[in-house]
Amino acid sequence: MFILGLTGSIGMGKSTTAKFFAEAGVPVYDADAAVHRLYEGEATPAIETAFPGTTANGKVDRDKLAKSVLGDAAAIKRLESIVHPRVAGARERFLAEAERSGAPVVVLDIPLLFETGGDKRCDAVVVVSAPADMQRMRAFERPGMSESKLTAIMANQVPDDEKRRRADFVVDTSQGFEHARGQVRDILTRVAIMPKRSR
Numbered sequence: 001m002f003i004l005g006l007t008g009s010i011g012m013g014k015s016t017t018a019k020f021f022a023e024a025g026v027p028v029y030d031a032d033a034a035v036h037r038l039y040e041g042e043a044t045p046a047i048e049t050a051f052p053g054t055t056a057n058g059k060v061d062r063d064k065l066a067k068s069v070l071g072d073a074a075a076i077k078r079l080e081s082i083v084h085p086r087v088a089g090a091r092e093r094f095l096a097e098a099e100r101s102g103a104p105v106v107v108l109d110i111p112l113l114f115e116t117g118g119d120k121r122c123d124a125v126v127v128v129s130a131p132a133d134m135q136r137m138r139a140f141e142r143p144g145m146s147e148s149k150l151t152a153i154m155a156n157q158v159p160d161d162e163k164r165r166r167a168d169f170v171v172d173t174s175q176g177f178e179h180a181r182g183q184v185r186d187i188l189t190r191v192a193i194m195p196k197r198s199r
Helices: 014-023 031-039 044-050 062-069 073-101 132-139 147-155 160-166 177-191
Strands: 002-007 028-030 105-109 124-129 169-172
Touching: 002 014, 002 177, 014 028, 014 105, 014 124, 014 177, 028 031, 028 073, 031 073, 031 105, 044 073, 062 073, 073 105, 124 160, 169 177
Parallel strands: 002 105, 002 124, 028 105, 124 169
Antiparallel strands: none
């Protein structure tokens, strides 16, 4: 089974690109969705202990948690130590299920793929990219986005030019959905004949 890592900085169109892989019949593991599920149950008690007042009714209040950790490297590390092992467990269950079902290719959609070293367990990496002005425009379409929040988020991410340099494939989302969808189809054609990395 060929493991394709999918990543991209905020506002680049990664989630849309992931949907194109899913449309093509590829099983997609969504790390953000896994975190959302954890915040609605399993991880809540540990997060409340580490960051008192950031949960309510058995769920994490994402805005309160963001205010507690953004720009604070030690707090981010503390949160990651709670979330990452649980996310890894969900990812391993996804991979085992895909393997059992005979999927030839899977996509691991992980925003911080390079930052967490996740690229090392992939056979190839797809980076989703767009020009910086388009990225900013898309980022500010998100509810609650501010200049300081965007700066803090981007400070936590490997810069786009470095991501592109380290990628096996780049999907450019600046030219519309159909263009991006075509790039996804092209990538799937190419990985079908690519050797897997030794891991």
